[in-house]
Amino acid sequence: MRERVERLERIWVARPGVLGWLTTTDHKRIGLLYFWATLVFFGAGGVEALLLRTQLAQPNGDVLGPDTYDQLFTTHGLTMIFWFIIPMTTGAFGNYLIPLMIGARDMAFPRLNALSFWVFLASGIFLYVGLFLGFGPNAGWFDYVPLASRLYDPARNIEFYSLGLIFNGIASTLTAVNFIVTIFKLRAPGMSFNRIPLFCFAFLAASFGLLFALPALSADLILLFLDRNLGMHFFDPAHGGSTLLWQHLFWFFGHPEVYILIVPAFGIATEIIPALTQRKMIAFPLVAIAELLVVFIGFGVWAHHMFADGLPTTTLVFFAGATAMVVIPSTIQVFAWSSTIFTGLPRFKTPLLFIVGFILFFVIGGLTGVMFVAIPFTQQVTDTYFVVAHFHYIIFGAAVFPIFGGMYYWFPKLTGRMYFERPGQISFWIIFVGTNLLFFPMHIVGLLGMPRRVYTYPGGMGWTAYNAIESVGGFVTLAGILLLFGNLVVSYFRGAPAGPDPWHGPTLEWSVPSPPPEYNFAVVPTVSSAYPNWDEADREADRRRLAEGVGVLDDGHEQVVSTLVDGEAAEVVKMPHSSPWPVLLALCLSGMLAVLVVEKFAVAAFFAVLLALTLLGWHSTEPEAE
Amino acid sequence: MPRAGLVTLTAAALVVAGCGSKQDALSPESGASRGIATLWWKMLVGSALGLGIVALILLAAWIRRNRAGVPGVREGDRVALGVVIGLGIVVPIAVLSGLFVFGNVFLIRKTTMPTAAAAVRDRPKLTVRVVGHQFWWEVRYPGTPAVTANEIHIPVRTNVRVLVSTDDVIHSFWVPELNRKIDMIPEQTNQVLLYADRPGRYRGQCAEFCGLQHAHMGLYVFADPPAVFRRWLDGQSKPAPAAGSRLFVDKCGSCHTIRGTPATSRVGPDLTHVGSRTSLAALTIPNTPARLREWLRDPQRVKPGNQMPRVELTDAQIRRLVAYLEARR
Numbered sequence: 001m002r003e004r005v006e007r008l009e010r011i012w013v014a015r016p017g018v019l020g021w022l023t024t025t026d027h028k029r030i031g032l033l034y035f036w037a038t039l040v041f042f043g044a045g046g047v048e049a050l051l052l053r054t055q056l057a058q059p060n061g062d063v064l065g066p067d068t069y070d071q072l073f074t075t076h077g078l079t080m081i082f083w084f085i086i087p088m089t090t091g092a093f094g095n096y097l098i099p100l101m102i103g104a105r106d107m108a109f110p111r112l113n114a115l116s117f118w119v120f121l122a123s124g125i126f127l128y129v130g131l132f133l134g135f136g137p138n139a140g141w142f143d144y145v146p147l148a149s150r151l152y153d154p155a156r157n158i159e160f161y162s163l164g165l166i167f168n169g170i171a172s173t174l175t176a177v178n179f180i181v182t183i184f185k186l187r188a189p190g191m192s193f194n195r196i197p198l199f200c201f202a203f204l205a206a207s208f209g210l211l212f213a214l215p216a217l218s219a220d221l222i223l224l225f226l227d228r229n230l231g232m233h234f235f236d237p238a239h240g241g242s243t244l245l246w247q248h249l250f251w252f253f254g255h256p257e258v259y260i261l262i263v264p265a266f267g268i269a270t271e272i273i274p275a276l277t278q279r280k281m282i283a284f285p286l287v288a289i290a291e292l293l294v295v296f297i298g299f300g301v302w303a304h305h306m307f308a309d310g311l312p313t314t315t316l317v318f319f320a321g322a323t324a325m326v327v328i329p330s331t332i333q334v335f336a337w338s339s340t341i342f343t344g345l346p347r348f349k350t351p352l353l354f355i356v357g358f359i360l361f362f363v364i365g366g367l368t369g370v371m372f373v374a375i376p377f378t379q380q381v382t383d384t385y386f387v388v389a390h391f392h393y394i395i396f397g398a399a400v401f402p403i404f405g406g407m408y409y410w411f412p413k414l415t416g417r418m419y420f421e422r423p424g425q426i427s428f429w430i431i432f433v434g435t436n437l438l439f440f441p442m443h444i445v446g447l448l449g450m451p452r453r454v455y456t457y458p459g460g461m462g463w464t465a466y467n468a469i470e471s472v473g474g475f476v477t478l479a480g481i482l483l484l485f486g487n488l489v490v491s492y493f494r495g496a497p498a499g500p501d502p503w504h505g506p507t508l509e510w511s512v513p514s515p516p517p518e519y520n521f522a523v524v525p526t527v528s529s530a531y532p533n534w535d536e537a538d539r540e541a542d543r544r545r546l547a548e549g550v551g552v553l554d555d556g557h558e559q560v561v562s563t564l565v566d567g568e569a570a571e572v573v574k575m576p577h578s579s580p581w582p583v584l585l586a587l588c589l590s591g592m593l594a595v596l597v598v599e600k601f602a603v604a605a606f607f608a609v610l611l612a613l614t615l616l617g618w619h620s621t622e623p624e625a626e
Numbered sequence: 627m628p629r630a631g632l633v634t635l636t637a638a639a640l641v642v643a644g645c646g647s648k649q650d651a652l653s654p655e656s657g658a659s660r661g662i663a664t665l666w667w668k669m670l671v672g673s674a675l676g677l678g679i680v681a682l683i684l685l686a687a688w689i690r691r692n693r694a695g696v697p698g699v700r701e702g703d704r705v706a707l708g709v710v711i712g713l714g715i716v717v718p719i720a721v722l723s724g725l726f727v728f729g730n731v732f733l734i735r736k737t738t739m740p741t742a743a744a745a746v747r748d749r750p751k752l753t754v755r756v757v758g759h760q761f762w763w764e765v766r767y768p769g770t771p772a773v774t775a776n777e778i779h780i781p782v783r784t785n786v787r788v789l790v791s792t793d794d795v796i797h798s799f800w801v802p803e804l805n806r807k808i809d810m811i812p813e814q815t816n817q818v819l820l821y822a823d824r825p826g827r828y829r830g831q832c833a834e835f836c837g838l839q840h841a842h843m844g845l846y847v848f849a850d851p852p853a854v855f856r857r858w859l860d861g862q863s864k865p866a867p868a869a870g871s872r873l874f875v876d877k878c879g880s881c882h883t884i885r886g887t888p889a890t891s892r893v894g895p896d897l898t899h900v901g902s903r904t905s906l907a908a909l910t911i912p913n914t915p916a917r918l919r920e921w922l923r924d925p926q927r928v929k930p931g932n933q934m935p936r937v938e939l940t941d942a943q944i945r946r947l948v949a950y951l952e953a954r955r
Contacts, residue, residue: 066838066931140835146812147795147837152760237813243796244811280701283710308798308809308833310816313738317730324722328715335714338680339706342687356684363680367673373722374729376737377669379806380651380662383798383833447666449649449802451833454841460647506699534699 001547005522007554012105012518015578023578025110026518030117031096032414037121038088044128045079046481048072050474053438057471059459069455071136071157075127078141078161081261082168083124085399089264090175090210091120093406094203096414098179100509100516101197103188103525103532105559108181111579111618116174118586123167126594130160137161140453142254142305143224145235145246150228158228159597162221167593169214169221176207176214187562188508189569190527197507197530198281201288202267209260209295217253220246229599244309251302259298261395262362263291265402266333269355272402272409273337275505276352277344280531283336290329290336297326307378316375324373330366334359350424354405357432361397365390368443383453386446392439404431404484411488412502416514417495423487430480437473441466506531511539524551524560527567581618588614649829651802656821658737658805665733672721679713737806739787739819750787750819754778758790758797758810758832761839761932762895762908771885772862775895776908779858782849786820795837801830801847809834822849829909838931844909866898866954873946877937884954894934901955907932918948 014020014029021029052073055063064072095113099106107113130136135157139148148158183200196204223234224246233239235246274281281287300322307316337359346352368390372378381387411419445466450457457463501510508525509516510533523546526538533539545551553560557575562568592607654660740748756778757764765774780786790799792810799818800807808818822828832843850858865886874882878897879889885898900906903913910929911917920927922944925934939947 066841070838144796144835147835152795152837242813244813278699280699282703282706286710286714308807309811310808310814313734320726320730324726327722328718331718332710332714334680335683335710338683338687339703339709342683342690343703343706344687344700345693346687346691348688348691359680359684360677363677364673367676370673370722370725371666371669373725374665374669374733376658376662376729376733376806377665379737379808380659380802382807383800383835384651447651449651449829449831451800451831451840453835456841462648462650531699 004546004549004552004554008519008522008552009517011554011556012577014518020578022583023114023580025106025114025576025579025582027095027099027107027110027113028516028518028520030113031092031094033117034087034091034095034120037117037124038084038092041079041083041124042088045076045084046478048076048079050478052076053471053474055455056457056467058468059457059461059464061456064455066455067138070138070140070453071131071134073453074137074140074143074161075131078127078137078165080395081141081257082165082172083120083127085261085395085403086172086210087120088403089261089268089399090172090179090203090206091117093268093403093410094175094179094264097410097509098182098200098203099186100512100520101200101507102183102186102191103508103521103527104182104186105520105557106575107178108186109178110576111582112174113178114579114582115585116171116178118583119167119174119589120171122586122590123164123171126167126590127160127164130157130164130597135160137164142250143246145224145227145243148224149235156597158224162225162228163593163596166218166221167590169218170589172210173214176210179203179207180211184564185561186559187567188521188525188527188532189560189562189567191532191562191567193565193567194285195527195530195532195567196288198270198284198287198291199267199507202263202270202291205292205295206260206263208292209256209263209298212299213253213256213260216249220249220253223249225596244306247306247309248302251305252299255302255305256295256298258391258394259295262399263295265358265399266291268402268406268409269337269358271505271507272351272355272405273340273344274531275409275503276349276355277341277346278504279340279344280506281336282340282343283332284530286332287336290332294326294329294333297322297329301326304372304378305382307372307375308382313375320373320375324370327366327370327373330362334363334366349408349421350419350428351405351409353425353428354401354408357428358398358401358405361393361401361435365393365397368393381446383451384446385442385450385452388452389439389442389446392435392442396435396439401431404428407484407488409503410509411491412495412498413509413514413516415492415495416498417491418498418502419491419495420487423483427480427484427487430483431477432480434473434476434478434480438470438477439473441469441473501533504534506534508532511542522546522552524553524569576621579618579621581614581621585611585614585618647829649800649802649831653803655803655823655826655828656805657823658819658821659803661733661736662806665729669725737819739817740785748785750785752781752784753787753789754780754820755789755791756799756810758792758794758799758836759933760794760837761832761843761929763799763843763845764793764895767859767862770859770863771865772859773883773885773896774862774899774903776844776905777846777848777903779848779850779855780820780822781852781855782822782825784821784852788818788820789815790818791815796834797832797836797843798834799830799845800833801828801845803828804830804847807833820847822847825849825851839929842908842910842929842932844905846904846909861902862899870950873943874950877939877943877947881934897951897954899954901952913952915948915952918951919944922947 055061138157183204226232227234233241235241235243303319304323408424445463448462450463500513523542526541529535557577558572559575560569561571561573563570588607588611592604595603652663654663753768755766763776765778790810792812797810798807804820808816826849828847830845866884868887871887875889881891881893883890883896906913907929924936
């Protein structure tokens, strides 16, 4: 048994040092790279938010001028959505955990996975280079034309927007494809479709969402780039174009995007709740279907972002109907989560506290979302702070709270150490109070008539006190977040050893040592339910098979491929290990897109040639087929 | 004499309607706005109930947290499954259907323009055309030569059709105390119903991000008694005397119009009756000689990023221009 494990360790050992990280294709290392990179972007987005709140703390503030303010609020939105939440949930949590949960040794396309990270990183650097050069995107994350057209925005700000997002979209698409194939094909034998952990269902839903939503955004961005740089007229009504075309394409992406942001967080909740209540999820199949359905229906509601556009009433009513329908999968999940907590034996440790906070935030943000079903009400409050409050309750409360909860929950798995419970709980309460101070008064100022995206506002409108409270809330939230990360850093060095399974968790990642070895599973795990780590007999069988040397797969980087629906073992394939091609390909791609900003098309063509050569190199080193 | 009467009546109206400097969607002054505000309060009560139910379940779980439990993993619970189906599917469908029908069948009628088939008394008696510009509002009264900016006058208790369009980027016309908002889109003309229950001044603001000075793109709607409104519109329709306009035509004529003078450019606001307005630069500053002087000295300092360039003017010229403009009442 011992020699088998040692043999696996020799086969799967990573290259040492920086080179090891640059060429890694290990999903866990890529997950960690994503984690650290997105944390940096989270910090940047947070600093931007606090600058905005400082400017708005009092009427007629003069901390930021209008130009800086516009760049910062645009970059704040972009950063939090595209460079923090999506890459944090899919890139970091998904990459690290999905193979471990389904009993696989890596993602289906390890090199694609690495490429996705490097392209993502380059896109973020690109955006921030623009900002620091004074060319940060400045027309809002929704970037409506004609304001974003060259006539009204002649500098290069919008090129950093459009190319940065095309870039970022490539990374997200690669990740989405990878997740779908991984969850479909690399599940441990026995994990039929109805035994896929809810966490993976959620990521499956988000991945399909990305795959179908991103093309609309990419098309929109390319049309915008052509309009601005090659004198085309897709969005120019004076020449037969349409500004509404931009909006339709943008929101066809933009609304599913909201669900793409929060569904992975639902997945995190459906892991933490069973573990900390020692209870299987109530209504498991309903919740799984709801996770998929929320994204699916989410594709039919985009025009509720356009209720004030003057579209025909019939159109509006259709989209209001879809907006009502999308509520149902959400209410199913809310009551499934809360009744599971109620009927289980809840241990209100920090991760579960964040999930309780998440449920409350999601319900508040969801209820204000339900109000948008009433078209006249939407037309009254759209583009006001009421909407800002609504989506921050959803995005901060319902996406970031589970991310924080998940950081605590999987901390022992990643580090092998336990975090400190008491500071953890205190950090939850500070963040909970801070975010409510920060976001709740926004409902009120919105109803009192304060529009969004204003860099300042006059006194005497009844908005002053609420804005002051919001700004204080921003800094309280900051204190809580600093405590959270401080706790995790100290715990990393001083925390008590956690062992492989401190929570008695339900899924397979808790059946391997902490931190998991490079090869994840010494033996292909046995699965007979959706909570495989609670099936003692199966885990016992694993240990027996390892001792007997059955199903160890130690003839190279081997991995079982199983059938789509029933999860029966179909074949054994060899996986690529470390490779220099992803990072090189990302470099060429970044070079190509970056020079497009300055309209050096010849240089871009040069990079395109390099790109093609790199692709050749990539394909010349395919792992040998068995 | 009519002018003095107008001022007194407007002042009286302001007292009646409160200060008029807010744009509070919850202080409705029309049937449309009241319908929306009433719906809001009902939805708030419903939402409080919904949040209450979830919070109670979680609170109960918290209270029971230390109870002795049977060790081992639990599963299955028919009652809980019933709760999920009942509260998660059945109740929401009922509530949403109610909200959908009420909001989108009944309320939507109150907030949109009466159709051609509506009763005669509901049909709009007046049409106002508002054109959005970076960062001000051009206001026209079709059928009259009257053109003004940022301050719309309408007769009280009358359905007014406001046709909105834009000259540049997308803006959104919004006077929350009177009705919901409507976007100003380049490729189409939209319309919105305005109606005010009481005479008064109602504040509005651009609600779609439109560039650097989106924050300073306010407007007032003055609802006047019909006779007062008529007199106002007659006054606004008259041209200004050509005498004394030379400096203005010289310095400002390439962008602005004063009807009756050779200055006829349509880039900036029509200033024929600028002296009769209460504010300048889309409510950025009050219309006083001192603030107008400040504005003329350097518009970019008062409202950075607005479209009016700094014009080289001597102090004497500024004084003369201010006197001339303030007299355009």
